[in-house]
Amino acid sequence: MPRITDMKKAWNERANRDPFFYVETELWDHDKGKFFELGRARARELIDPVLAKYNIDPGDKTAVDVGCGVGRFTQALGIRFAKAVGVDVSEVMVEQAKIAAAEFSNLEFVSGDGVALPCPSDSADFVWSYEVFQHMPSHEVVKSNLREVSRILRTGALGLVHFRTAHEYPTILWHIAKFTPTRVIQALKSRFGKDPLTADDSWRGAKPLPKDMIARFCQGAGLRVIEFLDDPTHAPGSRTFAVVQRGV
């Protein structure tokens, strides 16, 4: 079985190259104003309907953004919640997030090891994670993070967690990549003008998770999936949001 990549090292390398690009590879055009506005727009589209549907009044509550990157959603959460905490495996991302959020007084950013969340138990009233679990290099890392989400959520509190359910490219390519040494993929990507920093399993992620497996992983972590929500920001069928609740 191939060894999994050092997530911290790989994401720090990406963040040192260009933190904004590796958060938003599709739409980053070097306009930071637009970048953070996109975060706010996606929060309106993806987070607000869930807060409304489940009657979550965020005014006196704490939200945690797992895999916060440069903090576009941590900022959006901070506008709604009394406090928002951004957690990321990359301390380079965290440093960038702190700089970008200089005008906020209710945000905290902390880096972790990518497996455990550096947050106290029972401290979160809401957990959000977008485009993060899809990068985790193994299902063990996914399960560990779900156990951590369960640990930090207060009893009965909700999380909105984003998963990859299917590849947008032929899955055979993922299988080939899995058994090809990273340095070979890096060399091939460089040779054909592609980005060698996207050659390893901390970018490619583990095998996608169909909804029944997500539900099983969540259950094993002490989380109940209340519902799955379609993701309008990716190709249909390739991602889902799980609304999860920490068991009572």
Ligand SMILES: C[S@@+](CC[C@H](N)C(=O)[O-])C[C@H]1O[C@@H](n2cnc3c(N)ncnc32)[C@H](O)[C@@H]1O
């Ligand atoms: C594509 S970016 C998305 C960032 C942010 N969620 C957003 O949408 O603006 C993925 C982020 O997840 C972080 N990340 C990857 N694996 C992680 C893990 N196991 N634990 C915490 N953060 C992780 C990366 O460092 C990176 O900042």
